[in-house]
Amino acid sequence: MAQWKVWMMGLVLLAMTGCSIMTMDTESAGATTILRADGKLQVLFLDVGQGGSQLLISPSGKTMLIDAGNNDKEQMMLDYLQQYQIKKLDIVIGTHPDADHIGGLDKVIDHTIVDSIYMPKISSNTRTFESLLESISNKKLKVQTAKAGLSLDWDKAVQVEMIGPAAVYDNANNMSAVVKITYGTTSFLLTGDAESASEKDMIKSGVDLSATVLGVGHHGSKTSTSLSFLNKVNPQYAIIQSGKDNNYGHPDETILSRLKKAGAVVYRNDLQGTVSLVSDGTNVTISTERKGK
Numbered sequence: 001m002a003q004w005k006v007w008m009m010g011l012v013l014l015a016m017t018g019c020s021i022m023t024m025d026t027e028s029a030g031a032t033t034i035l036r037a038d039g040k041l042q043v044l045f046l047d048v049g050q051g052g053s054q055l056l057i058s059p060s061g062k063t064m065l066i067d068a069g070n071n072d073k074e075q076m077m078l079d080y081l082q083q084y085q086i087k088k089l090d091i092v093i094g095t096h097p098d099a100d101h102i103g104g105l106d107k108v109i110d111h112t113i114v115d116s117i118y119m120p121k122i123s124s125n126t127r128t129f130e131s132l133l134e135s136i137s138n139k140k141l142k143v144q145t146a147k148a149g150l151s152l153d154w155d156k157a158v159q160v161e162m163i164g165p166a167a168v169y170d171n172a173n174n175m176s177a178v179v180k181i182t183y184g185t186t187s188f189l190l191t192g193d194a195e196s197a198s199e200k201d202m203i204k205s206g207v208d209l210s211a212t213v214l215g216v217g218h219h220g221s222k223t224s225t226s227l228s229f230l231n232k233v234n235p236q237y238a239i240i241q242s243g244k245d246n247n248y249g250h251p252d253e254t255i256l257s258r259l260k261k262a263g264a265v266v267y268r269n270d271l272q273g274t275v276s277l278v279s280d281g282t283n284v285t286i287s288t289e290r291k292g293k
């Protein structure tokens with residue numbers, strides 16, 4: 001991301017939140033401006049074009065990366081991590097083996113200290129997946145199985161629960177790790193590419209699906225965000241990670257109107273670039289890289 005964009009995002013953040021609660025460290029001229037939530041939970045839906053990636057920074061500075069975009073976004077991912085001064089990732093989650101989610105993860109692992117990594121129990125015979133396994137093996141990391149029922153140890157002020165996949169599926173999208181992150185009275189539901197079959201099983205499991213912010217499943221495809229699921233989540237904000245003019249028609253018009261009808265304010269990577277959400281445990285403040293609507 002060009003520096004002026006980062007700078008602009010800073011201005012937007014300042015305008016929205018006021019300086020008093022936002023720490024802005026500016027390195028010497030020419031270096032990157034760093035935006036870091038202080039005592040707050042920051043969830044960034046990184047603009048990786050057509051693909052998924054969320055970077056989370058906890059109130060005490062712990063880090064988590066969920067997915068890393070496609071293969072051609074490797075350098076972009078490394079640039080993002082540098083921009084946010086992240087040298088260590090406490091938790092890495094590869095939601096499922098599709099290239100638009102794990103493509104950039106091999107290089108991230110090569111160049112970052114990783115504490116723990118979670119992936120669902122489904123493999124793929126792609127070069128992308130093999131390359132990721134090589135990077136994991138080179139770093140002598142042990143993959144922990146992503147599945148419903150796990151509670152992840154991250155930051156004592158933040159609850160991280162894995163609520164999907166709640167069953168075993170042949171379809172890789174449905175095997176997506178689904179994570180619910182709760183800080184105070186605010187919560188974030190990050191769904192990877194989970195489709196309606198997985199959504200149905202999550203509802204059936206009886207887990208509390210309600211969330212302030214929904215990371216919309218499968219780039220806003222109509223395979224996901226079924227009405228019954230959306231009603232359970234009942235989000236105030238919905239973030240869609242899809243690329244400009246993608247070949248899949250994401251996000252689908254049906255889903256956009258469904259979200260609107262449900263009262264969710266929609267933000268999109270393709271229109272607004274990276275979307276940053278900061279929670280103080282009570283309120284969520286949103287800023288976007290671009291103004292686009």
Ligand SMILES: [Zn+2]
Nearest residue numbers: 051098100193
């Ligand atoms: Zn995807």
